[in-house]
Amino acid sequence: MNRIISFPEKNEYPAYAAMYMDYVKKDGSLLTQLMDCLESTNEFVNSLSEKELNFRYAPNKWSIKEILVHIIDDERIYGYRALAFARNDKTDLPGFEENEYTQYADIATRSVENIMNEYKAVRMATIALFNGFSDQALLRMGTANNNKTSVRALGYHILGHELHHIHIIKEKYLTLL
Template identity: 55%
Template sequence: MDAERIFAYRALRIARNDMTALPGFEENDYVVVANANNREYESLLSEYETVRNASISLFETFTNDDLLRLGTASNNSISVRAIGYIMLGHELHHKNVILERYL
């Protein structure tokens, strides 16, 4: 969820034509301090739903021009549309991890 929030923030900044280069981040560093292991399963699911719905709402506001706008994140040129696809792929990756390891 933290990574999705960061991706959404990057998409927003780039869509709004903010040309500031955005730094990279290490998602595994966030996991260490996220305190997820001390939370109830239902709480995590509720937060996940809230974050995902916020991302969907954000992307629904973008025009075709917004989606094609380019910016810099993690020292790479990237479009808002590409960030959306990264968000989807990141979710699928974690879904597969859960299925393979825990279900």
């Protein structure tokens, strides 16, 4: 995990992504951070009770289990975008409706063990994907949901997005239980 993937310039990602970028170290250690996050998230989630995992701090807010599946969905989608852009696919990729994805994910039927096994598999695939990109591929740009972004920015987005949601769980959910 010693490979360096430089932090993207501000023109490599949309303005809304800056909030996610603020959560990550900018020292080029993306792959190490992704692995560290996998371990810390797994440990954190395994420390939660079933009651905590199903808790919603307000009506129409996602449960912690739903947030976890959302993190997985987002990582898969952003990983696909990174693959497409790295391979110089010029297709303008669509956005996705996160609330509908969550609504139709049948999360109530899934155990936390099942969710975390999927999370680990997706994360390891993401690390392998980004580790395989050439330096040139990491700089390629593409358009998704009408936003220009680089391959490396998508990797940092994946990490920052997860860290953002884990922060929300700790700050909003667990303090209101």
